[in-house]
Amino acid sequence: MTQTQPYTRFELRPMAGALGADISGIDLASLDDAAFAELQRAFAEYLVLHIHDQHLTPEQHVALTLRFGPTTRSPYIKHMDEHPDIIAVLKEADEARISTFGNAWHSDFSFLEEPPLGSLLYAREVPSHGGDTLFANMYLAYEALSDGMKRMLDPLKAIHTGKPYGVGGVSADLRVSRSIGIERNRPEADREIAHPIVRLDPVTGRKALFVNSIYTTRIEGMTEAESRPLLSFLFGHAVQPEFTCRLRWRTHDLAIWDNRCAMHYAVNDYDGQRRLMHRTTVAGERPLGAA
Numbered sequence: 001m002t003q004t005q006p007y008t009r010f011e012l013r014p015m016a017g018a019l020g021a022d023i024s025g026i027d028l029a030s031l032d033d034a035a036f037a038e039l040q041r042a043f044a045e046y047l048v049l050h051i052h053d054q055h056l057t058p059e060q061h062v063a064l065t066l067r068f069g070p071t072t073r074s075p076y077i078k079h080m081d082e083h084p085d086i087i088a089v090l091k092e093a094d095e096a097r098i099s100t101f102g103n104a105w106h107s108d109f110s111f112l113e114e115p116p117l118g119s120l121l122y123a124r125e126v127p128s129h130g131g132d133t134l135f136a137n138m139y140l141a142y143e144a145l146s147d148g149m150k151r152m153l154d155p156l157k158a159i160h161t162g163k164p165y166g167v168g169g170v171s172a173d174l175r176v177s178r179s180i181g182i183e184r185n186r187p188e189a190d191r192e193i194a195h196p197i198v199r200l201d202p203v204t205g206r207k208a209l210f211v212n213s214i215y216t217t218r219i220e221g222m223t224e225a226e227s228r229p230l231l232s233f234l235f236g237h238a239v240q241p242e243f244t245c246r247l248r249w250r251t252h253d254l255a256i257w258d259n260r261c262a263m264h265y266a267v268n269d270y271d272g273q274r275r276l277m278h279r280t281t282v283a284g285e286r287p288l289g290a291a
């Protein structure tokens, strides 16, 4: 990735060749408009920003989120009583051998009619090691496909559903940390929605793959069995190391990622240690197709 214009209001260092930037020398609680505009430019360029050494109250975290756009609330996760725009993503030290939230490659809530634009995750307490978050650049994943595959995928849609957390998922053996308030039996999570497999950025015209292994179940007009070979190929193709970066958390770090064109994976390798993150979510738009 080549940097287009220099950044003058903070220090920025790319995290990897594919996506992600480390940012320091900035105070997110008191950004003037010019500095925020530069941060947005970095967000568009790198898709994932890892911003170090921030001291934010929950109110400041929400206020920062609102500068990116209106917040959205998740359909089945309990929000903090005193801060309804924040989800506490918590795993306690005594919770071993359970699945954590986000422990597979995904785009947050892709089964919504208007999936989120992005999320801001703030590290309140992190393990001494482990608990990293991986990200994958879905523009690069699309661009690396053959012309024949692109032509085939461009007009297709895929079905997304929140079934793992809705009525359909209740009998499934899905043990999630007790510290995440997941509200089961939410029929709206079972709803199916078709989104374009290739998502077009209406501003830049750039195309990104938009399927993920948690919520995408099949290709529109096909059975799950018929869809599986192609979807499995795309899930594996999209997360090859060359398209990814790895974010190693320290307490007081804040990350923001573009949920429209990057997937993420929360690594669950820190049994015995407590990890507490606060997440806010920026509302998005209905995905636009490439066809």
Ligand SMILES: [Fe+2]
Pocket (backbone or CB within 6 Å): 102, 106, 107, 108, 264
């Ligand atoms: Fe997630």
